[in-house]
Amino acid sequence: xxxxxxxxxAVVAIFSGLMVILxxxxxxxxxxxxxALFATAALYVMLMAPFxxxxxxxxxxxxIMVLFLFVVMLLNLSKIQEGGVSALKIIGALVAGGxxxxxxxxxxxxxxxxxxxxLRELPAEYGTVESIGRSMFITYLxxxxxxxxxxxxxxxxxxxxxxxxxx
Amino acid sequence: MNYxxxxxxxxxPLILAAGSVLVLLTxxxxxxxxKDSAYQTxxxxxxxxxxxxxxxxxxxxxxxxxxxxxxxxxSFFNLAFLTVGFLxxxxxxNYLIRNGIDHGEYYMLILLALLGMTFMASAGDxxxxxxxxxxxxxxLYVLAGFHKSRAKSNESSLKYLLLGAFFTGFxxxxxxxxxxxxxxxxxxxxxxxxxxxxxxxxxxxxIGLALLLIGLTFKMAVxxxxxxxxxxxxxxxxxxxxFMSTAPKAAAFAAALRIFYHPGIELGIPWxxxxxxxxVLTMTVGNFAALAQTSVKRMLAYSSITHAGYxxxxxxxxxxxxxxxxxxxxxxxxFMNVGxxxxxxxVNRRGKGNYNLSDFAQLGTKSxxxxxxxxxxxxxxxxxxxxxxxxxxxxxxxxxVQEGYVWLVxxxxxxxxxxxxxxxxxxVMMYMRExxxxxxxxxxxxxxxxxxxxxxxxxxxxLFPSPLLDLARASIIALL
Numbered sequence: 116x117x118x119x120x121x122x123x124x125a126v127v128a129i130f131s132g133l134m135v136i137l138x139x140x141x142x143x144x145x146x147x148x149x150x151a152l153f154a155t156a157a158l159y160v161m162l163m164a165p166f167x168x169x170x171x172x173x174x175x176x177x178x179i180m181v182l183f184l185f186v187v188m189l190l191n192l193s194k195i196q197e198g199g200v201s202a203l204k205i206i207g208a209l210v211a212g213g214x215x216x217x218x219x220x221x222x223x224x225x226x227x228x229x230x231x232x233x234l235r236e237l238p239a240e241y242g243t244v245e246s247i248g249r250s251m252f253i254t255y256l257x258x259x260x261x262x263x264x265x266x267x268x269x270x271x272x273x274x275x276x277x278x279x280x281x282x
Numbered sequence: 283m284n285y286x287x288x289x290x291x292x293x294x295p296l297i298l299a300a301g302s303v304l305v306l307l308t309x310x311x312x313x314x315x316x317k318d319s320a321y322q323t324x325x326x327x328x329x330x331x332x333x334x335x336x337x338x339x340x341x342x343x344x345x346x347x348x349x350x351x352x353x354x355x356x357s358f359f360n361l362a363f364l365t366v367g368f369l370x371x372x373x374x375x376n377y378l379i380r381n382g383i384d385h386g387e388y389y390m391l392i393l394l395a396l397l398g399m400t401f402m403a404s405a406g407d408x409x410x411x412x413x414x415x416x417x418x419x420x421x422l423y424v425l426a427g428f429h430k431s432r433a434k435s436n437e438s439s440l441k442y443l444l445l446g447a448f449f450t451g452f453x454x455x456x457x458x459x460x461x462x463x464x465x466x467x468x469x470x471x472x473x474x475x476x477x478x479x480x481x482x483x484x485x486x487x488x489i490g491l492a493l494l495l496i497g498l499t500f501k502m503a504v505x506x507x508x509x510x511x512x513x514x515x516x517x518x519x520x521x522x523x524x525f526m527s528t529a530p531k532a533a534a535f536a537a538a539l540r541i542f543y544h545p546g547i548e549l550g551i552p553w554x555x556x557x558x559x560x561x562v563l564t565m566t567v568g569n570f571a572a573l574a575q576t577s578v579k580r581m582l583a584y585s586s587i588t589h590a591g592y593x594x595x596x597x598x599x600x601x602x603x604x605x606x607x608x609x610x611x612x613x614x615x616x617f618m619n620v621g622x623x624x625x626x627x628x629v630n631r632r633g634k635g636n637y638n639l640s641d642f643a644q645l646g647t648k649s650x651x652x653x654x655x656x657x658x659x660x661x662x663x664x665x666x667x668x669x670x671x672x673x674x675x676x677x678x679x680x681x682x683v684q685e686g687y688v689w690l691v692x693x694x695x696x697x698x699x700x701x702x703x704x705x706x707x708x709x710v711m712m713y714m715r716e717x718x719x720x721x722x723x724x725x726x727x728x729x730x731x732x733x734x735x736x737x738x739x740x741x742x743x744x745l746f747p748s749p750l751l752d753l754a755r756a757s758i759i760a761l762l
Binding site (some may be wrong): 193218221222225226227228231232235247248251254256257258261262264265267268269271272274276 | 285287292299302306346347350385387390391395397398401407409410413414416417420421424425427428430439461462463464465466484485486489578579
């Protein structure tokens with residue numbers, strides 16, 4: 116049963132991820148991105164992380180995608196003009212696909228050792244809001260604060276690059 | 283519960299963080315009246331952070347639950363970052379004002395990039411390392427494109443952003459696999475795992491560490507992950523190029539030492555072979571590409587790839603001398619490269635703005651001091667004694683010989699010999715070529731001061747290398 120749902124959501128996620136970059140209509144791309152985010156959220160639930168799934172849907176599929184849609188509509192983007200299929204694109208697709216298959220084969224071929232972190236028991240309070248809050252604001256307080264400066268740098272950088280004339 | 287929040291452990295990044303906000307505020311509040319308020323504030327903050335770093339030299343231990351190390355290694359690299367930052371900021375206004383991009387945000391982004399680097403060097407946890415790397419990278423993406431009206435600057439920024447994001451994917455996937463195998467992102471626990479495991483690269487560890495290495499070598503511009511660097515370095519504003527080719531490279535090597543430097547743990551033959559091939563490729567490809575360049579800026583960009591190769595030799599040797607040689611080299615490389623780019627920028631104003639080698643013609647008679655300084659930088663980059671660049675190479679190569687990598691050192695020395703050609707070509711231009719009528723050099727005091735500081739540092743540490751090497755060695759021992 117678990118395998119069935121995993122494959123279902125994984126296929127949906129990969130398919131809609133591909134559609135995001137293959138669709139020529141930007142609105143359709145955004146819609147498929149929402150679907151991809153929902154499918155990933157479902158995978159989080161299966162990994163015993165319901166809080167992450169909820170946040171994923173509220174923040175990404177909700178707030179950020181609305182912004183995306185607004186921007187697409189405000190800019191009034193029409194269909195993207197493309198130069199068709201070139202030899203370079205085919206080679207690129209083959210190389211990228213080849214690397215993906217190679218990594219998949221390597222990862223599949225490795226037997227998980229018994230002492231590895233993959234096979235440890237989950238703690239009882241795993242994935243609850245309380246345990247996430249505790250680790251975020253006690254153990255991982257410093258990374259949390261660094262992330263805020265990372266975002267500050269990104270905001271200032273975006274303003275610097277996007278504004279027509281700085282003064 | 284023990285709350286391990288020792289703020290003095292992160293004093294330098296705290297000063298930089300507070301400083302970046304202060305610079306933004308001074309620029310908004312005072313920028314109209316006093317144009318250079320952001321510039322002066324930034325220099326003050328960097329000097330203050332440097333004094334703090336020096337007076338409270340790391341004595342070992344960690345803080346924030348083992349996520350940040352406060353040892354000599356951290357302090358050594360913090361000092362290196364702050365020095366490069368100070369020199370770059372010192373000579374920036376000339377370029378910025380002339381190109382009409384004199385905005386306070388420039389200084390703020392430099393400070394935040396330095397903040398990211400300090401965390402990369404002090405990281406005791408993959409999470410901290412990653413956040414530091416991203417903070418640094420985002421600032422650099424923007425700084426590379428800071429000259430918005432120039433197409434080349436935009437190209438530089440976009441290329442760096444797209445490839446950087448792509449390689450971040452490798453880095454994160456590697457981290458995820460390492461975390462899965464070890465069950466922790468803490469570097470101390472990862473090195474415990476490597477020490478205890480019967481086959482350190484078994485399970486997902488081998489592919490995880492390999493992907494991590496790919497992500498890091500991208501930032502170091504190691505062949506075959508170097509394709510971005512010539513274009514990005516060429517297109518970015520010159521002070522930013524000087525910054526990008528030195529400090530982030532040092533930060534990437536610092537993080538690599540933190541993650542991979544475990545004396546006594548043999549990672550196995552395949553690992554060594556990979557590093558061996560990377561080192562040889564990086565030295566050779568960078569060198570031969572540099573031979574063909576007519577633009578000094580691109581030549582220096584390719585030469586910085588070559589130097590990453592020399593540093594990889596020390597990384598492969600991975601003994602005490604090799605690692606401390608790397609620290610020495612990285613510190614001095616900052617002076618050499620910032621100095622060389624600074625003079626290249628100044629000289630470029632004589633010509634058409636393409637950084638042509640021919641702009642250097644007759645510099646020896648027009649401005650003997652600048653020519654002499656440029657000669658120092660070129661000779662030091664080549665590795666001629668008694669300049670600092672020579673000792674950096676000497677330490678690294680002798681460490682590699684100690685570890686039995688004789689052929690690697692032979693290739694490295696041959697490469698140094700090839701590099702003589704393109705470095706000395708600049709000197710031949712300056713002293714022996716008749717030039718066309720080129721404009722006189724403009725007066726740019728801050729730029730000249732920067733070059734003088736760099737030249738003096740190379741001379742002094744070339745004549746008396748042992749204090750700095752001792753400091754580097756103490757930092758490496760603290761890392762054990």
